[in-house]
Amino acid sequence: xxAAAGGFWILSCSLIIMAGIFLxxxxxxLRLGVRTAVxxxxxxxxxxxxxxxxxxxxxxxxxxxxxxxxxxxMVATGRESLFEAAARFRDLDENRPSFNRTGFRxxxxxxxxxxxxxxxxxxxxxxxxxxxxxxxxxxxxxLEAELRQCLERGGPLFLR
Numbered sequence: 397x398x399a400a401a402g403g404f405w406i407l408s409c410s411l412i413i414m415a416g417i418f419l420x421x422x423x424x425x426l427r428l429g430v431r432t433a434v435x436x437x438x439x440x441x442x443x444x445x446x447x448x449x450x451x452x453x454x455x456x457x458x459x460x461x462x463x464x465x466x467x468x469x470m471v472a473t474g475r476e477s478l479f480e481a482a483a484r485f486r487d488l489d490e491n492r493p494s495f496n497r498t499g500f501r502x503x504x505x506x507x508x509x510x511x512x513x514x515x516x517x518x519x520x521x522x523x524x525x526x527x528x529x530x531x532x533x534x535x536x537x538x539l540e541a542e543l544r545q546c547l548e549r550g551g552p553l554f555l556r
Contacts, residue, residue, distance in 0.1 A: 453494040460488045468519035471539070472528065478539050479546075482512040483555040485519075506547075509555045513543050 467484050470476040476484075486508070489495045505511035517539055524532040 456492050456494055460492055463488055464515075464519050465523060468516065468523040469527065471516060472520050472523050472531070472535055478513055478516055478542050479555060481516045481520075482509065485512045485515055486555060510543075510547065512555065517543070 464485055467476065467481045471478060471481045489500065489512075500511060501508070503511045503514065505514050517536065520539060521532065521536055524535055528535075
């Protein structure tokens with residue numbers, strides 16, 4: 397038993413010495429110091445946390461897009477008005493922490509409310525192309541006329 401323990405001790409020491417020789421023989425740029433290992437570990441943890449945040453953000457965006465598509469269908473079939481839908485789009489966007497307000501404000505429109513109306517028009521057009529392409533022109537002409545009439549009355553557009 398003593399011989400086995402002594403052999404294990406000698407083998408362990410030999411491995412440690414060989415590892416030390418190997419590590420010191422490596423070029424400087426291949427050596428992995430403790431600080432570097434700790435930094436890599438922290439970067440890995442940070443990347444993992446960021447991945448989780450991005451997955452949550454993606455789910456929020458997908459949920460909002462699904463809701464907007466459903467709302468667009470209601471507008472396209474006359475069950476909801478353009479302005480009611482735009483208010484609901486606004487609420488969906490404002491309740492989403494990842495909403496890109498700067499990018500949204502770069503869209504065509506004199507106000508955020510008008511931009512939401514135009515966003516509804518795009519979604520309705522997409523919904524009609526997919527579900528009722530024969531009604532696309534008539535419905536879009538009607539909705540665009542509603543928005544145009546509201547804007548021509550002057551003053552800003554306010555959604556409820």
